[in-house]
Amino acid sequence: MLEEQKSYSFPYKPQWSYLITDIVLLVITFTVILRWFPLKANYPFEKYDHYAVYFTLLWVAVSYISGLYSSVRVKSLKTSSLQLVLATLICFVVMYVYMQLRAERLYSVWLLLSVIGIVFVVNLIFIVVLHGYAYATEIEPEIERAAERGPQGVLQPAKTLDNVQRQNVDENLLTIINERALNYLHKHIDLYSTNTLTLSSSTLFNFQNIQPFRYDTIVNLMPLNQIRGVNKMFGIINDKLPDDGRLVVCFEPQSVRKRRFFTQHNRVWGTILYTIDFLINRCLPKIIMTQRFYFDITGGRNRVFSKTEILGRLVYCGFKIEHEQKLGDLNFVIARRDFRPKTILKRKYGIFVKLNRIGLHGKKFEFYKLRTMHPYAEFLQSYIYETHHLQQGGKFSHDFRISSLGRFARRYWLDEFPMFINVLRGEMKLVGVRPISKQYYDLYSPELQQLRTQFKPGMLPPFYADMPTTLDEIQESELRYLKECQQNGTLKTDWKYFWKICSNILFKRARSK
16 A cells, blocks of 8 residues: 555654544543443442543553554554554553452453453554545656756658558558548548657556657547546646647547447446446546545546546646547547646546636635536636537537536526525625626626626526526626616615516526526
8 A cells, every 4th residue: 555664753743633533432432331331330430430541541652652643654554453453452451450450350351341342443444544545645656747848849850651651550540440530530630741650558658758849749549548647648748749739639438438338238227337337437536535546456447538528638738629529439639739737736526616706896706616517627618618609698508518417406506505605705695697707707898897896796697587698688687787786776686686586487487507
């Protein structure tokens, strides 16, 4: 698991959370046993109070001396287990001798065995969880990246392969991809150029060995679903490509994987098997306590990726999406090197999301929502602006970033309940213009931008009162609301809009998209 090192040097700084948890555990154990253990004493708490204090002090002292409270990040699970066994044996022997030396022998041996047994088992579970957490959150060694660079072009002019070499290229590629995919690659890149590198590899070492700036196009035909360290691979290739160099990758999207389950099985079995596959290959790699175990067991193979996640990863790693197309069971993406990201870190995705929004006086604040989009969706904002159109409500038409559960949550406003946190923090109010990102804000007229920053945004926007259908109508709706706030006051205006919004939601079935 973790690399074995010297576990501790005495004296050492204990893990206070572990020590305090241990004391609380002992107190609870004695309380439960003295309350329900079949003892002959009429007043067990009075009889065993000193005994419990002695045992607790002894246990804490022995555990500290044995190194049980030292950090789990500098020792193995085996070492922690041996320390626990040692502390348990010493405490049992000392307390048993103490009981035997008492002339009256007032204390029950069975009580001692019960306390020792419970404390040992619970501590063993606790240290297993601690080591599991330490292992799961241990920082993996970073792939060494090239030093910061200035403008850099390809090292040598491109040459064209002769006819025999061209035929060999096509024949080799047809053993990996179908003819349709090959035609797609020929249409968008020059496969016959000596400055185009085509390979099918899941090993990061192969990409590290590429000569920097030797190729202006790198094509990897190994589906990304089979690669551990996708972001690391993108980062390495980013360093190897010259300015404006291109990367071509492919992957099996989540939709294809889902369809395969339902075409190969009936609806019931398809649903069951797809759910199991989704939990294992989609959820486990995202959960902090299971992701490293998952990758160590599977090697990162057979992962589930959405289109959103792959495109977002590419943008996050310094590429700009040029073209993407679904060909059979695989999606192909052509991306151009745009910039060199300073760092490429692991990103964590839970059920809640914090988004930067523009609020009162133009100040940015963190806006809370339930996650409704696929991972890495936040990096595709500009790409969506360029390739999609705004629909009714000021949102994008056919926004593929939204997950199936996310669409359901949005339809019934489940995703907006966390906004009450922003209301309680004084950053938002119940009725008001929708909190928007900088990209949306820049689309608005200067007059509306200025008015928007004079009032807090709200959970219930005037959109649901007026039901506009275009961006211009949305701006007019918000402008009317904000000017009315100026003239009649926020409280009176919000009260009027609140009941109109409720009426449209309840009787005209206005819904979030």
